[in-house]
Amino acid sequence: MDLTQKLAAIEEIKALKARYFRCLDAKDWDGWRKLVFCAHSEMLVPEAQAEPVIGIDRIITFVEQVLRGTVTIHHGHMPEIAIESDTAASGIWAMEDIIYWPKDRLAQSRYSKLQGYGHYHERYVRESSGWRIKSLRLSRLHMIHTE
Amino acid sequence: MDLTQKLAAIEEIKALKARYFRCLDAKDWDGWRKLVFCAHSEMLVPEAQAEPVIGIDRIITFVEQVLRGTVTIHHGHMPEIAIESDTAASGIWAMEDIIYWPKDRLAQSRYSKLQGYGHYHERYVRESSGWRIKSLRLSRLHMIHTE
Amino acid sequence: MDLTQKLAAIEEIKALKARYFRCLDAKDWDGWRKLVFCAHSEMLVPEAQAEPVIGIDRIITFVEQVLRGTVTIHHGHMPEIAIESDTAASGIWAMEDIIYWPKDRLAQSRYSKLQGYGHYHERYVRESSGWRIKSLRLSRLHMIHTE
Numbered sequence: 294m295d296l297t298q299k300l301a302a303i304e305e306i307k308a309l310k311a312r313y314f315r316c317l318d319a320k321d322w323d324g325w326r327k328l329v330f331c332a333h334s335e336m337l338v339p340e341a342q343a344e345p346v347i348g349i350d351r352i353i354t355f356v357e358q359v360l361r362g363t364v365t366i367h368h369g370h371m372p373e374i375a376i377e378s379d380t381a382a383s384g385i386w387a388m389e390d391i392i393y394w395p396k397d398r399l400a401q402s403r404y405s406k407l408q409g410y411g412h413y414h415e416r417y418v419r420e421s422s423g424w425r426i427k428s429l430r431l432s433r434l435h436m437i438h439t440e
Numbered sequence: 441m442d443l444t445q446k447l448a449a450i451e452e453i454k455a456l457k458a459r460y461f462r463c464l465d466a467k468d469w470d471g472w473r474k475l476v477f478c479a480h481s482e483m484l485v486p487e488a489q490a491e492p493v494i495g496i497d498r499i500i501t502f503v504e505q506v507l508r509g510t511v512t513i514h515h516g517h518m519p520e521i522a523i524e525s526d527t528a529a530s531g532i533w534a535m536e537d538i539i540y541w542p543k544d545r546l547a548q549s550r551y552s553k554l555q556g557y558g559h560y561h562e563r564y565v566r567e568s569s570g571w572r573i574k575s576l577r578l579s580r581l582h583m584i585h586t587e
Numbered sequence: 588m589d590l591t592q593k594l595a596a597i598e599e600i601k602a603l604k605a606r607y608f609r610c611l612d613a614k615d616w617d618g619w620r621k622l623v624f625c626a627h628s629e630m631l632v633p634e635a636q637a638e639p640v641i642g643i644d645r646i647i648t649f650v651e652q653v654l655r656g657t658v659t660i661h662h663g664h665m666p667e668i669a670i671e672s673d674t675a676a677s678g679i680w681a682m683e684d685i686i687y688w689p690k691d692r693l694a695q696s697r698y699s700k701l702q703g704y705g706h707y708h709e710r711y712v713r714e715s716s717g718w719r720i721k722s723l724r725l726s727r728l729h730m731i732h733t734e
Contacts, residue, residue: 297444297591303598304450311518314534315559318581364582366557368517368534370662371605387608387662391557393582410660410685412609434612435658435687444591451597458665461681462706465728511729513704515664515681538704540729 294379302424303374306382306417309424314367320360322353331418331425338431345428364393369413382417382424388431409436441526449571450521453529453564456571461514467507469500478565478572485578492575511540516560527566534559535578553586588673596718597668600676600711603718608661614654616647625714629722634730639722658687663707676711676718682725700733 294302309329316324330349336356337345346355370387377383392407411433418427441449456476463471477496483503484492493502517534524530539554558580565574588596603623610618624643630650631639640649664681671677686701705727712721 296595297447300447300591300594300598301443304447307518308520311520311532311534314518315520315532318534366536366581368536370517370664371601371608373602373605373609385605385609387605387612389660389662434660435685444594447594448590451594454665455667458667458679458681461665462667462679465681513683513728515683517664538729 406439482575556583698732703730
């Protein structure tokens with residue numbers, strides 16, 4: 294890849310991560326399947342999982358269940374993207390997430406609001422339809438639970 | 441446009457939106473007029489308006505009135521910019537806004553603080569002086585009012 | 588520099604600022620020394636300093652002392668980067684910072700949490716090892732102290 298192609302790949306990966314966030318907060322799981330992840334993507338959110346969830350079907354089932362009935366806001370910031378080849382890249386993103394649980398889930402939930410901060414550590418793969426998130430691991434700086 | 445020119449246009453539109461936010465929080469309406477909007481720009485903030493405000497004069501009058509005496513913080517995140525031609529583009533931005541109303545406006549206002557989250561859906565036009573916001577529509581994920 | 592090289596420099600400066608934030612919140616001062624600042628960098632945080640701190644050793648001493656024992660989250664947004672030559676550039680960034688002081692520092696501190704908003708006004712220099720922050724000045728939109 295020449296320099297222009299690398300810069301284009303970086304911009305495409307930034308737009309990919311923007312779709313990740315926008316579809317997540319819209320609960321557009323079909324968008325995740327078609328425009329964000331690939332068939333064998335891996336997701337590890339250590340506060341919720343001991344092992345990575347593998348495969349887009351399991352990822353959607355997992356996230357859809359955790360976030361059912363919530364209002365969420367997820368923002369990403371300050372990417373560091375490294376293009377390794379024309380089909381492989383890695384990236385780090387700062388993030389903030391806010392989750393509001395509805396009242397009818399309060400009985401099962403300890404918290405009505407969670408606000409957290411951390412970083413995504415990711416790998417990307419370019420498939421025929423474009424760049425996709427191959428693996429995602431979340432690390433945390435801080436989390437605040439509000440009753 | 442070749443790929444390099446497209447990438448340059450995307451970067452220019454990101455810097456345009458940065459000026460939008462910086463001038464907004466500085467209440468630099470002259471900056472909005474000269475460096476952000478064009479003469480016939482349209483703005484639709486559905487929580488405040490039933491119809492779009494059309495024209496830079498009306499946009500400034502509308503926003504200046506709503507925000508008079510406030511401290512505001514507006515941040516944008518995660519752009520998805522699509523260059524359609526060398527003079528037309530569209531974009532989506534995640535956003536967060538925080539508005540602090542001063543005490544002397546509390547009598548007329550129900551709230552002393554508003555914090556909101558959502559997305560801007562925008563169109564851009566390239567004029568002789570550079571890229572400008574042609575239309576802006578805000579959609580909301582959530583809003584929190586604090587007394 | 589041609590247009591592609593300018594776009595590459597802008598992307599490198601964005602990644603530089605991402606390292607600034609990531610190393611700051613990880614208290615990775617060695618990362619600041621090797622990957623973020625240069626030997627004679629200047630930092631001015633007006634709420635804490637009357638004069639700029641000059642030199643990477645003094646910058647690290649100053650910031651390490653202020654933030655000892657804290658949890659911090661710093662996010663940057665909406666850069667406006669101007670490449671002036673192949674070794675000089677300037678930039679403005681919107682920012683948000685959150686600082687949580689630990690309980691054992693509360694006796695010396697008036698606040699247990701500070702949340703602030705503002706802008707970084709920066710100059711960059713390209714050294715043999717890459718772009719570095721030459722000077723950084725913080726301006727504030729708002730600060731909230733919580734007991």
